[in-house]
Amino acid sequence: MKTNYPTNINTGYAYTFFSFFGITGLWVIYLQMQGLSLVEIGLCESIFHVASFLFEVPTGVLADRFSYKSILIGGRIASILSAVIMLTSHTFLMFAFSFVLSALSYNLQSGTIDALMYDSLIETRQTKAYPKIISTVNVLYEFGDTAGVVIAGFFVHWHFELTYVISILIGFFALISILMMKEPHVTPSKVSAQAPETIGSILRTSYRVLKTNRVLRNLMFFQAVFAGICTSYYFYFQSLMEKAHFSGWMISLLMVTSAAVNIVGIHFTPIIQKRFPKAVLVNSLSWCLIALLLVSWLDWIPMLMMLFLTSQLLSSLVEPIFSSYYNEMIDSKQRATLLSIASVLFSFVMIGLFPLVGWLIEHYNFSFAFGTIGGIILILYITTRIKSRTVLK
Numbered sequence: 047m048k049t050n051y052p053t054n055i056n057t058g059y060a061y062t063f064f065s066f067f068g069i070t071g072l073w074v075i076y077l078q079m080q081g082l083s084l085v086e087i088g089l090c091e092s093i094f095h096v097a098s099f100l101f102e103v104p105t106g107v108l109a110d111r112f113s114y115k116s117i118l119i120g121g122r123i124a125s126i127l128s129a130v131i132m133l134t135s136h137t138f139l140m141f142a143f144s145f146v147l148s149a150l151s152y153n154l155q156s157g158t159i160d161a162l163m164y165d166s167l168i169e170t171r172q173t174k175a176y177p178k179i180i181s182t183v184n185v186l187y188e189f190g191d192t193a194g195v196v197i198a199g200f201f202v203h204w205h206f207e208l209t210y211v212i213s214i215l216i217g218f219f220a221l222i223s224i225l226m227m228k229e230p231h232v233t234p235s236k237v238s239a240q241a242p243e244t245i246g247s248i249l250r251t252s253y254r255v256l257k258t259n260r261v262l263r264n265l266m267f268f269q270a271v272f273a274g275i276c277t278s279y280y281f282y283f284q285s286l287m288e289k290a291h292f293s294g295w296m297i298s299l300l301m302v303t304s305a306a307v308n309i310v311g312i313h314f315t316p317i318i319q320k321r322f323p324k325a326v327l328v329n330s331l332s333w334c335l336i337a338l339l340l341v342s343w344l345d346w347i348p349m350l351m352m353l354f355l356t357s358q359l360l361s362s363l364v365e366p367i368f369s370s371y372y373n374e375m376i377d378s379k380q381r382a383t384l385l386s387i388a389s390v391l392f393s394f395v396m397i398g399l400f401p402l403v404g405w406l407i408e409h410y411n412f413s414f415a416f417g418t419i420g421g422i423i424l425i426l427y428i429t430t431r432i433k434s435r436t437v438l439k
Contacts, residue, residue: 054166055179057226058159059186064220065122065155066187068194069209070129072297074284076206077141084285086138088404090145091281095393097149108154114162118224121154126217133210159183165230192305199298202288255387262375266388268328269368271423272335274395276361278403279416280304283354286412290347300351304358311362319367327367332427334360339420345413 070076077087108117128147135141160180167173198209256263287297322330338353338360372388406415 061223063190066190068191071195084404084408088401091400092397094145097146101153121151125151129213195301196298200294270391279357308362343417
């Protein structure tokens with residue numbers, strides 16, 4: 047009996063909205079209100095990335111051994127438990143454990159719902175519809191994430207813990223969505239003859255690629271640092287909003303504006319990529335980021351708000367542009383592994399950068415932290431350019 051294609055796809059849409067509903071997106075402010083220092087908050091994010099890396103291979107093996115539905119159910123249970131712990135905990139260790147569960151839920155979910163929907167199309171021979179479907183999934187992801195953060199903004203100064211109560215309820219809605227799906231009978235990934243990779247094999251492949259392919263290595267390092275700084279700017283700006291006593295409606299309005307800026311950036315990435323050569327684009331992005339960080343020294347709230355939106359615009363440009371570069375440069379047989387290297391490098395950057403920025407903000411302030419990082423990057427960038435010109439001579 048064939049899987050009901052419309053039911054699986056439509057239910058997958060509902061699951062995507064519920065699972066990516068960003069009601070807990072202001073978690074930095076929440077943890078500050080629970081008494082955690084910015085260093086401890088930074089360590090929580092680092093723990094998330096360490097756990098995510100360690101879970102990446104085991105969850106991939108589980109996906110090969112069990113059904114898509116069981117993996118998705120496990121992911122939502124982990125997510126619900128993470129929210130429950132965030133709601134009831136009062137110590138750093140318990141909050142850190144919540145982040146470990148959040149990482150597990152992320153790894154169990156990553157790519158699984160897409161695979162389930164695609165395999166549903168294989169059964170009915172409608173795989174040509176997948177590009178349109180995945181586009182709808184991405185729109186629902188952005189909409190759900192933004193809607194959740196906007197709602198959370200109104201709770202910041204009024205029973206903020208209710209955001210995690212809502213997260214738990216939404217988690218159960220996501221579970222119901224999974225239970226309504228039918229497991230596809232055609233699952234090519236499960237019958238693959240390839241043995242699952244180990245953490246050791248991923249690291250060895252990473253080392254070989256980063257050692258031998260200079261251009262790809264530089265692009266991956268660049269994106270990891272660039273995305274790490276923009277992500278840190280986004281999350282630690284929450285601490286600035288809390289310190290400056292932003293009202294709930296101001297936080298929500300800023301998050302909506304940020305989402306709109308991201309959508310505009312994504313829309314223009316194909317045009318930008320066609321008009322500018324790779325080297326010119328990378329240099330332009332470098333100078334834009336350096337300028338943004340150096341201007342952060344001004345420590346003027348209206349200016350910092352504009353810089354926050356600019357950082358999100360730059361972040362939205364980098365992801366699709368560099369994804370396109372990687373796919374052009376990487377052989378199809380190595381694509382999955384090498385794309386995971388880019389993700390691993392980003393995690394490694396976040397593991398060190400996030401708590402460091404938290405320490406700088408806690409001991410000085412937001413402007414000092416990111417202004418200092420901008421100065422360091424400027425020095426490194428100029429030094430690198432001088433060395434490269436010297437070598438060419």
